[in-house]
Amino acid sequence: MPNAVQSSTRRTCEACLLAAGLLALPLAGGPALADLPATAAQMKRSVVAVGTYMAVRQTQKQPRGTGFVVAPNHVVTNAHVVPRKLDEGRRETVAVYRPGADNRTEMRPAKLVAADREHDLALLRFEGGSLPAVTLGRTADIREGQWAAFTGYPLLGALGLYSATHRAVVAALAPIAAPVGSGRELTPEMIKRLSAPFKILQLDATAYPGNSGSPVYDVDSGRVIGVINSVYVKRTRESAIKDPSGISYAIPVDHVRALMSKAGLR
Known part of the structure; x- marks a missing residue:
């Protein structure tokens, strides 16, 4: 009975791989690990x-x-x-x-x-009928080095309503107020930020003007962890470091939760 022997051998090998941590299983309650196409389609x-x-x-x-x-x-x-x-x-x-x-x-x-x-x-x-809502994550659960993605309309004037998805790593959770060499480098906006600093997400991906407002989400769970913001953040940080390519910023999701609570939404 070669088929039975082969089946038994295969099950034994799979058990060994699982024990060694080399065979990944899908996460419970969510899409398969790193299943970005499925998560992006839902988003x-x-x-x-x-x-x-x-x-x-x-x-x-x-x-x-x-x-x-x-x-x-x-x-x-x-x-x-x-x-x-x-x-x-x-x-x-x-x-x-x-x-x-x-x-x-x-x-x-x-x-x-x-x-x-x-x-x-x-x-x-x-106005009009409802659309599917996203699931919001929490800032406390964000980890530097985790995979994320954002979906939006990067070039509305050139491409129109054709959404695009970009994959990124959360490179850092950094203060919005960047350090400067001397007081002469401070702008009024930077001084304002220094009085009430908050952390932002730094992503190793390029966002375009139309991406402003795009959801940043965890690749595996699809939970939104931030909101892409280039114009606002760059006015503060990029005065100190001149427009690096391949870096984007996002506002952490807890500020979205606070805004919704202010409006009486859960």
Whole structure:
């Protein structure tokens, strides 16, 4: 009975490999280890573009960045993606966009619910049916060296609503206020940050302007651990180190939780 012998031998070998830690099993309650394609596909359902809409404008739809659904009809993005002042006379509104059927763009009007300017975060409520919400992680669980990914719309002007996923390592959890050589190098914004510093995630991947507001998530579990932010953070840190390539920053997820709590969301 060669088949029975082979089957028994195979089971014995697998048991040996498991004992030696050389045969990995999928994590319970989540996708298989490092199954980024499956995790990214799930995340894409919750990612939207954020911008404005004006019926009388030559280009009616103007997406400016990325956002992601955190609760029924609620999206988180960077505060700098949402204009502080809208042209009410011309009926300009905040809007979220997502790919629709037949290569059309689906637009949904939205309103600003709450903002955290200190951490450059905004919470929007959009009209229409609900979209799948992400699962939020906790900053305390983030580890330097862990694999992460972010999904968003990096080049909205050139590529349109075609999301892209980038893989990265969490290189560091570092203070937002970078050290300087002398007081003459300090800017007003840097002084403000020094008075109330907080940690940011440093990622070894390149984010583009349209990625502002993109969710950063753990590759294995899909839990969101941060929000991509390039403009806000770079104004503070990159004055000391001149635009390094391949480095991006993200606001830790606990600040998202605080903003949602402020708005009465769980």
